[in-house]
Amino acid sequence: MGFDLVSRNKKLNSFYMGSFSWSWMLDAGVGLVLGAGRGVEPATCIWLPDNKGRSPYYNDGFRVTAAQARAMALAARGLVAVKESINDTWASLDAITADKYKRADVLGLSLYQQPVRDDFIEKAQAFADWAEQSQGFAVW
Numbered sequence: 001m002g003f004d005l006v007s008r009n010k011k012l013n014s015f016y017m018g019s020f021s022w023s024w025m026l027d028a029g030v031g032l033v034l035g036a037g038r039g040v041e042p043a044t045c046i047w048l049p050d051n052k053g054r055s056p057y058y059n060d061g062f063r064v065t066a067a068q069a070r071a072m073a074l075a076a077r078g079l080v081a082v083k084e085s086i087n088d089t090w091a092s093l094d095a096i097t098a099d100k101y102k103r104a105d106v107l108g109l110s111l112y113q114q115p116v117r118d119d120f121i122e123k124a125q126a127f128a129d130w131a132e133q134s135q136g137f138a139v140w
Contacts, residue, residue, distance in 0.1 A: 001019050001059065002016055002018045002019050002022070003016070003017045003018075003019065003022045003059060003139055003140065004016055004059075004139075004140045005017060005127075005130070005131075005134070005137045005138070005139060005140075006137055006138045006140055007130070007134040007135065007136075007137050008066070008134060008135040008136040008137060008138075009133055009134055009135040012130065012133050012134055015126070015127060015134075015137075017123065017127065018123070020120075021119070021120050021123045021124070023045075023057065024116075024120055025079065025120075025123075025124050025127065026045075026056060026057065027045070028083075029075055029078075029079055030072050030075045030079060030124070031047070031056060032075065033068050033071040033072045033075055034047065034048065034056050034064065034068060034072070035047060035048030036048070036055075036056050036057065045057045050062050050063050054139075056139050058139075059139065060139075060140075061138050061139065061140055062138065062139040063136070063137075063138055064136055064137050064138070064139070065136045066134075066135045066136040069131045069132070069134045069135070069136050069137060070131070070132060072127075072128075072131050073127070073128040073131040073132045074128075076124045076125070076127050076128035076131065077125070077128045079124055080121055080124050080125045080128070083116045083120075083121050083124075084121060086113050086115060086116065087115045087116060087118070087121070090115040091115075102114070
């Protein structure tokens with residue numbers, strides 16, 4: 001199940017985020033603007049509820065203010081820059097080093113930042129462009 005981000009700016013269409021790309025983006029730091037991020041245990045999250053108790057991790061109409069949307073756009077642009085740099089670094093690694101990095105896991109937690117899917121990076125960039133113009137939005 002994906003997420004529809006419904007803009008307060010009526011001239012702007014809703015923005016669709018897949019369930020994995022939206023959660024990834026929130027977990028990667030964009031959600032910190034909302035007081036949202038990864039929880040202690042795997043597949044858990046923490047968030048500050050909005051004034052009606054809703055969460056940005058669920059399709060329950062969580063409200064994002066215009067100021068938060070602009071800050072999220074800024075954070076998403078920073079996320080894109082960092083992840084593109086990581087992907088470029090991985091692309092430049094020789095096969096032996098890349099394999100060594102991929103196998104260097106401790107309890108399933110990589111010691112090295114792994115590359116991110118290009119479509120996640122593209123979606124985060126598109127979100128940043130959209131969020132700047134949204135005047136705030138609801139998460140459905």
